[in-house]
Amino acid sequence: MTHSVIIFPEFSLENGSVLMDVPVAYKTWGKLNAAANNTIIVCHSLTSNCDVEDWWSPLIGPGKALDTDQYFILCANAMGSPYGTASPITLDPLTGNPYGVKFPIPTIRDTVNLHKKLLDEIGVQKIAFPVGGSMGGMQVLEWAFHEDFVHALVPISVGGRHSSWCIGWSEAQRQAIYRDPAWENGHYLLQKGPSDGLSVARMIAMISYRSFGSFNQKFGRNIQTENEEASFSVESYLRYQGHKLVERFDANCYVRLTESMDSHDISRNRGDYFQVLSEIKQPSLIIGIDTDILYPLEEQRELSSYMPNSTLEVLKSDHGHDGFLIETDAVNRTITEWRKKVVDPILISPRA
Amino acid sequence: MTHSVIIFPEFSLENGSVLMDVPVAYKTWGKLNAAANNTIIVCHSLTSNCDVEDWWSPLIGPGKALDTDQYFILCANAMGSPYGTASPITLDPLTGNPYGVKFPIPTIRDTVNLHKKLLDEIGVQKIAFPVGGSMGGMQVLEWAFHEDFVHALVPISVGGRHSSWCIGWSEAQRQAIYRDPAWENGHYLLQKGPSDGLSVARMIAMISYRSFGSFNQKFGRNIQTENEEASFSVESYLRYQGHKLVERFDANCYVRLTESMDSHDISRNRGDYFQVLSEIKQPSLIIGIDTDILYPLEEQRELSSYMPNSTLEVLKSDHGHDGFLIETDAVNRTITEWRKKVVDPILISPRA
Numbered sequence: 071m072t073h074s075v076i077i078f079p080e081f082s083l084e085n086g087s088v089l090m091d092v093p094v095a096y097k098t099w100g101k102l103n104a105a106a107n108n109t110i111i112v113c114h115s116l117t118s119n120c121d122v123e124d125w126w127s128p129l130i131g132p133g134k135a136l137d138t139d140q141y142f143i144l145c146a147n148a149m150g151s152p153y154g155t156a157s158p159i160t161l162d163p164l165t166g167n168p169y170g171v172k173f174p175i176p177t178i179r180d181t182v183n184l185h186k187k188l189l190d191e192i193g194v195q196k197i198a199f200p201v202g203g204s205m206g207g208m209q210v211l212e213w214a215f216h217e218d219f220v221h222a223l224v225p226i227s228v229g230g231r232h233s234s235w236c237i238g239w240s241e242a243q244r245q246a247i248y249r250d251p252a253w254e255n256g257h258y259l260l261q262k263g264p265s266d267g268l269s270v271a272r273m274i275a276m277i278s279y280r281s282f283g284s285f286n287q288k289f290g291r292n293i294q295t296e297n298e299e300a301s302f303s304v305e306s307y308l309r310y311q312g313h314k315l316v317e318r319f320d321a322n323c324y325v326r327l328t329e330s331m332d333s334h335d336i337s338r339n340r341g342d343y344f345q346v347l348s349e350i351k352q353p354s355l356i357i358g359i360d361t362d363i364l365y366p367l368e369e370q371r372e373l374s375s376y377m378p379n380s381t382l383e384v385l386k387s388d389h390g391h392d393g394f395l396i397e398t399d400a401v402n403r404t405i406t407e408w409r410k411k412v413v414d415p416i417l418i419s420p421r422a
Numbered sequence: 423m424t425h426s427v428i429i430f431p432e433f434s435l436e437n438g439s440v441l442m443d444v445p446v447a448y449k450t451w452g453k454l455n456a457a458a459n460n461t462i463i464v465c466h467s468l469t470s471n472c473d474v475e476d477w478w479s480p481l482i483g484p485g486k487a488l489d490t491d492q493y494f495i496l497c498a499n500a501m502g503s504p505y506g507t508a509s510p511i512t513l514d515p516l517t518g519n520p521y522g523v524k525f526p527i528p529t530i531r532d533t534v535n536l537h538k539k540l541l542d543e544i545g546v547q548k549i550a551f552p553v554g555g556s557m558g559g560m561q562v563l564e565w566a567f568h569e570d571f572v573h574a575l576v577p578i579s580v581g582g583r584h585s586s587w588c589i590g591w592s593e594a595q596r597q598a599i600y601r602d603p604a605w606e607n608g609h610y611l612l613q614k615g616p617s618d619g620l621s622v623a624r625m626i627a628m629i630s631y632r633s634f635g636s637f638n639q640k641f642g643r644n645i646q647t648e649n650e651e652a653s654f655s656v657e658s659y660l661r662y663q664g665h666k667l668v669e670r671f672d673a674n675c676y677v678r679l680t681e682s683m684d685s686h687d688i689s690r691n692r693g694d695y696f697q698v699l700s701e702i703k704q705p706s707l708i709i710g711i712d713t714d715i716l717y718p719l720e721e722q723r724e725l726s727s728y729m730p731n732s733t734l735e736v737l738k739s740d741h742g743h744d745g746f747l748i749e750t751d752a753v754n755r756t757i758t759e760w761r762k763k764v765v766d767p768i769l770i771s772p773r774a
Contacts, residue, residue, distance in 0.1 A: 234641035234656040235634040241657040242625040245664070246598055249618035266601035273594040274626055282587040282718050289586035291687065302684065304586040305593040312597070332654065335643065363715050366634050 071123065073097045075154055076191060081184055087174040091163045094188050095154025096120050096146035099130060100138040106195035107221075107417055110136055111185070112145040113202030113209035115395075116275075116327055117319060119153035120145040128398035135405035140414070141198060146185045148205065149176035150326035155184070158322035159260060170322055171256025177333040178205070182212040186219070196221060198417050201405065203227040203357075203394035204365070205327070208334040211373075214350045215336070222413050223354040224405060226394045227362055229369030230347055231335035236364060239278050240328040243271035247321050256322050263321045269312030271324060276311045281361040281390030347376035354380040355408040357401065359393035381408065423475065425449045427506055428543060433536055439526040443515045446540050447506025448472050448498035451482060452490040458547035459573075459769055462488055463537070464497040465554030465561035467747075468627075468679055469671060471505035472497040480750035487757035492766070493550060498537045500557065501528035502678035507536070510674035511612060522674055523608025529685040530557070534564040538571070548573060550769050553757065555579045555709075555746035556717070557679070560686040563725075566702045567688070574765050575706040576757060578746045579714055581721030582699055583687035588716060591630050592680040595623035599673050608674055615673045621664030623676060628663045633713040633742030699728035706732040707760040709753065711745035733760065 074096055081092040097120045102109065118125045122136070122145045130136040136143045147155035150173070158173040189197070199222040200213040207228030213220050232240075250267030252258055289304040296306060337343035354377050358370030367384065374382035383404050387393035394401055426448055433444040449472045454461065470477045474488070474497045482488040488495045499507035502525070510525040541549070551574040552565040559580025565572050584592075602619030604610055641656040648658060689695035706729050710722030719736065726734035735756050739745035746753055 231643060233634060233638055234643065234654065235629075235632075235637040237641075237643075237654045238629050238637055238656045238660055241654075241660055242622065242629060245625055245661070246601075246622050249598075249622055250601065251603060270594065270598050270601055270622065273597055277587075277590050277594060280587075282585060282715070282720070285587040285590055286585055289589075291583060291586065291589075302586065302589045302593070304590045308590055308593055309597065363634070368634070 071097055071099050073120075076188060078184075078187055081156070081187070083174055083180045084177045085174060089156055089174075092156045092184070093154060093160060094146055094156070094184060096144055096188060097122065098145075099136070099143040100141050102142040102192070102194065106193055107198065108140065109142045109144055109189065109194045109197050111189075111197055111200040111213065112136065112143060113200055113206030114145060114148065114151075115202070115204040115206050116331070117315065117324075119151065120147045125395060126398065129402045129405070135402045135409065136201075137406075137409075142194075144189070144192075144194075146188055148209070148327070148330070149181045149184055150323055150330050152320045152323040157320075158326060159320050168260060170258075173322065173326060175326055175329045175333065177338075178208040178330055179212050179333075179338075181330070182209050182216070185209075186216060196417075198222065198413050199224050199352075199409075201226070204391065205331050207365075208232075208331065211336050211350075214352055214354075215340070217351070220352055221417060223350070223352045224357070224408075225354065225373065226357040226401070227359055227365050227370070227391055229365055230373055231337065231343060232332050233365075233369070237332045239274065239364065240332050243274050244325055244328060246270035246274065247325060253321065256325070258321070260320065265316040265321075268319065268321045268324060269309075269316050272312045272315040273308040276308055278364045279390060279392040281363060281388060283361060283388040284390055284392075287388060344376055347373065348378060350377045351379060353412045355405065355412070356380050356382045357385060357394065357404060358382065359385045359387050359389075359391065359397075361387060361389065362391045362393065364391040383408075423449055423451050425472075428540055430536075430539055433508070433539070435526055435532045436529045437526060441508055441526075444508045444536070445506060445512060446498050446508070446536060448496055448540060449474065450497075451488070451495040452493050454494040454544070454546065458545055459550065460492065461494045461496055461541065461546045461549050463541075463549055463552040463565065464488065464495060465552055465558030466497060466500065466503075467554070467556040467558050468683070469667065469676075471503065472499045477747060478750065481754045481757070487754045487761065488553075489758075489761075494546075496541070496544075496546075498540055500561070500679070500682070501533045501536055502675055502682050504672045504675040509672075510678055511672050520612060522610075525674065525678055527678055527681045527685065529690075530560040530682055531564050531685075531690075533682070534561050534568070537561075538568060548769075550574065550765050551576050551704075551761075553578070556743065557683050559717075560584075560683065563688050563702075566704055566706075567692070569703070572704055573769060575702070575704050576709070576760075577706065577725065578709040578753070579711055579717050579722070579743055581717055582725055583689065583695060584684050585717075585721070589684045591626065591716065592684050595626050596677055596680060598622035598626065599677060605673065608677070610673070612672065617668040617673075620671065620673045620676060621661075621668050624664045624667040625660040628660055630716045631742060631744040633715060633740060635713060635740040636742055636744075639740060696728055699725065700730060702729045703731060705764045707757065707764070708732050708734045709737060709746065709756060710734065711737045711739050711741075711743065711749075713739060713741065714743045714745065716743045735760075
């Protein structure tokens, strides 16, 4: 694995803003082949980052879905995320201070365009397929429109445009941040941010990622005693999750990333939504989870019924949306089988 | 309709606390018959109150499910709710100030026990059936244990004990309130409460009451412009809902009521949960909604498979949990048909 940061002198966003000295942090595994056509792009979700081994380790390695023997695996950090790519915590070269709330809203399309510059720089000629769930799945679908550059697609637990349902969840989380007095309209000092608001936002999100069944299995009506205060285990769990995110995330980044997801609409400036879906010609493996309340199966069914070369695989899981991060055996197997059938024969020369 | 408040000199809660001068606010429609056995108890949900005509008007009136010609309809405000029954905004007779955060956590069972005192006072000999959804449904199930006093039951969109899933939703909402500096550990002055926190709590709740499909139908990706700021319609909607609740609710009441719901467990001090369910002998109409994410159908299926004299009716609705307040025609029809078959023949003498 190599971890790198590349800095582009300039990058223009969809909304017209232009950023200077734009970093992109990324990690790679395996080797680019001579034809430079064996790249798998892994796209991360809201609060994770380009360290695929950290959150999807059972999928990466020799013989796995992300086969490091045959493929060049690359994961780059999304715009707006605090793990190295340009975001609100990046220093603005014009002022020497972090952009903070002045950082523009990056669309999912902006992130993909920025990552495309990175691949061009590295010399990638063609992507075998991009793969990712949730916010990562949005990037996968945007990659479809770099048509000749992308051989196939694996969007997981996502739809072609962010639903009002998901925007509602995003907004409740943002409001929890905005209503924290430490938010200061986004002009807080780093380390003095709205940690209470961010923590509540995370608690809301953690509910949305799971399901009735997964909480009941894990917690039931169990009681936990902490510092002599008894509370339901699920309450301690959520408070702990809120606390943990605050230690590793920034509120302006959280706001921008949720806005980025809300911007997701593959039909923006491309025409009628269903028509645009039907123009996605790449062979596509669409994965959905039966208990996902956030991006419910009907969204993946919609993708699959309009995308002409697609296959829908429904994962049975008790864990809701997070299933794509939890049911790693099933996800690994599903992607590997599809890859061997649809991608390997075309891109990978028979091994010696 | 009559609106009354009765004050009991004393009331003991499950947790051992004793309140003095305890008000119970209630409304009634129709007349108690000579046998005093024609009472229908309507149980309200979290933020509504005893004015059934306000939130369930298509169900109440001559010939309706809550037939005011034949039945005596009574709805009393729950303990902890700010609409007249004892709650954090009630004056503590010992201090002359509102109880505020010193108000004990009332269990659902406490509310039902308090309402039982009211019915005794009025001279009710037997309840035809209690009916209600959500928090109201919890009260309905607790009424089952006043065995000889209750002829039948109509619990809607509820389970027999609050799930960790629902407790998680409650806790995220309470944390939004607790993290508001105006919360002051509950010691705020009325009118100076944690309105931002309460508002965010309501936004979270409003998501839980609906569904992917209902939001998409209502809002899609529509944009709304307010004070020159454009935002998604669903965002304006949620902010407005948060704002509206703050005008009519109190944060300590909100906290106590959600804690009351979290306490809900019909098996508490009664034995094994499934055994306790199986001992509910009253004829019961259980209603569930197919898109309810908060109290999903599997909870009503559980009730129905253990409660020996029950019938399950599944309501098809796009609106999620709120379906019981929205699909009023279907709810009215379902209850009316069941009542005519199961309750009227026993309790109501043939009309002249």
